[in-house]
Amino acid sequence: MVVMTAIDFHAESNRGTYARRAADIGWADAMTAIVDPAGKRVADIGCGGGIYSQAWQTLGAADVVGVDFSARMVADARERSVGISGLAFRQGDAAATGLAPASRDIVFERALIHHLPGCEPAFAEAHRVLVPGGRLIVQDRTPADVELPGAPEHLRGWFFERFPRLLSIETGRRPSSETVEKALLMAGFHAIESRTLWEVRRTYTTVEELERDLSARTGRSILHALDDAELHDLIAYIRARIGAPPIVEKDRWTIWSATA
Ligand SMILES: C[S@@+](CC[C@H](N)C(=O)[O-])C[C@H]1O[C@@H](n2cnc3c(N)ncnc32)[C@H](O)[C@@H]1O
Numbered sequence: 036m037v038v039m040t041a042i043d044f045h046a047e048s049n050r051g052t053y054a055r056r057a058a059d060i061g062w063a064d065a066m067t068a069i070v071d072p073a074g075k076r077v078a079d080i081g082c083g084g085g086i087y088s089q090a091w092q093t094l095g096a097a098d099v100v101g102v103d104f105s106a107r108m109v110a111d112a113r114e115r116s117v118g119i120s121g122l123a124f125r126q127g128d129a130a131a132t133g134l135a136p137a138s139r140d141i142v143f144e145r146a147l148i149h150h151l152p153g154c155e156p157a158f159a160e161a162h163r164v165l166v167p168g169g170r171l172i173v174q175d176r177t178p179a180d181v182e183l184p185g186a187p188e189h190l191r192g193w194f195f196e197r198f199p200r201l202l203s204i205e206t207g208r209r210p211s212s213e214t215v216e217k218a219l220l221m222a223g224f225h226a227i228e229s230r231t232l233w234e235v236r237r238t239y240t241t242v243e244e245l246e247r248d249l250s251a252r253t254g255r256s257i258l259h260a261l262d263d264a265e266l267h268d269l270i271a272y273i274r275a276r277i278g279a280p281p282i283v284e285k286d287r288w289t290i291w292s293a294t295a
Contacts, residue, residue, distance in 0.1 A: 044105040044150075051084065051111055055253060058090035059235040069292045070170050072096045075140040078164060080129050080157065081147030083254075085112030085122075091143065092122045100134065102127045130156035134164040141165075145174040149208045150256075154215060158222035165295035171224060173215065173291045178206040180231070180287045187278045188285045190245075194257065197272045204260055215291055224293035232288045239282040246270055 066072065073095040079088040082101030091099045101112050101124040112124045127133045129147060142161040148154045161171045181202070185192030195202035210218075212229055219227050239245040249270050252258040258266060 044103075045107055047107060050107060051253075055084070056086055056237055058087055061232065062087075062234050063090060063094060065230075065232045065234075065290060066091075066172065067094065069172060069290070070141055072141065076138065077141045077143060078102060078132065078134055078139045078161075079143045079145075080132060080161065081144055081150070082112055082124065083108050083146075085115050085124060087143065087145050088112060088122060088124070089116055089119065091141075092119060096141070097121060099123070100125065100139075102129070102132045102134070104128045130160050132160055132164060136163050137166045139164045139166065140169050142169070142171045143174075144171070148173060148175050148210060148215070154210060154218035155221055158218050158224065162223045162295050167295060169295045171219070171291075171293045171295065173219075173293075174232075174288050175215075176209055176286065177212050177215075177289050178209050179212075180289055181205045181209060183287055185276070187276070188283055189287070190273060190277075190284050191257075191286060193273050193276060194269060197269050198261065198265065201257055201260060205257055212289055212291075215289075219291065219293045224295060226294040227291060228293075229289055229291045232290055233285045234288055236284045236286050239280060239284070241280050242274060242277060242282070245277070245282055245284075246274070249273070 072091055074097045077091045077096045077099045079091060079099060079101045082088045082103045085101050088099050088101035099122050103109050104126065106126055109124045109126050116122045125133065129151060142165055144157065144161070148157065151157055165171065183189060183192055185196050195205065216227050237248070250266065261269065
């Protein structure tokens with residue numbers, strides 16, 4: 036039995052874990068309601084396997100650079116984007132990206148900040164690399180987002196219903212909206228706005244496809260806090276509640292935008 040406590044983003048075993056989906060059209064609509072990406076220079080910090088770096092390129096950005104502290108993730112992102120122009124990846128920390136000052140029009144940070152000890156250093160770095168007037172977009176789940184109940188389209192709620200200790204881990208690592216907004220102000224941002232988004236994570240055409248995704252803990256760092264027997268139990272719990280395929284899985288996110 037393998038007992039895991041936290042995801043190791045650098046481990047070879049996590050190859051592909053943040054590279055195997057595509058961004059949903061609803062996400063793209065949410066981004067273009069905030070900024071016009073056409074011709075812009077974008078940095079995707081904590082880019083993982085580059086799903087969203089590629090999405091920004093598809094939305095018309097002129098130049099997208101994905102930054103991640105994990106060599107494994109950067110390699111995944113490069114593999115995924117072979118042959119796509121205007122898209123590059125580099126290894127770097129969210130608080131020290133190595134990007135030139137005032138070199139980006141948009142900085143995007145999705146599902147990054149809950150992995151950091153605090154948001155301020157990453158936000159200060161985003162402010163440094165943005166041109167004056169450039170936009171930072173942060174997407175993450177707050178405690179209020181993660182506490183929403185389980186439902187056939189919101190499978191994550193069932194994770195916490197079945198294993199309440201996961202909810203303590205999750206709410207403990209997720210900053211509140213107030214914390215994020217304060218850190219943005221401290222880093223020098225203004226015109227701070229927030230909104231919520233139910234983003235389609237993935238559509239499964241069979242229950243087996245969903246079970247394979249859950250078994251591999253793909254892109255779900257919280258499941259690394261369950262051992263294999265518990266994960267098996269959770270999958271049975273979800274199977275007993277899920278409707279007929281297709282299964283459209285959604286998560287609720289909070290999206291903050293701020294101007295440098
Ligand atoms: C949950 S994944 C999200 C990946 C991607 N943004 C997405 O939404 O698909 C978090 C990513 O942040 C990266 N990360 C965590 N801490 C970091 C840090 N201090 N600096 C840079 N990247 C970091 C991890 O390696 C991982 O790829």
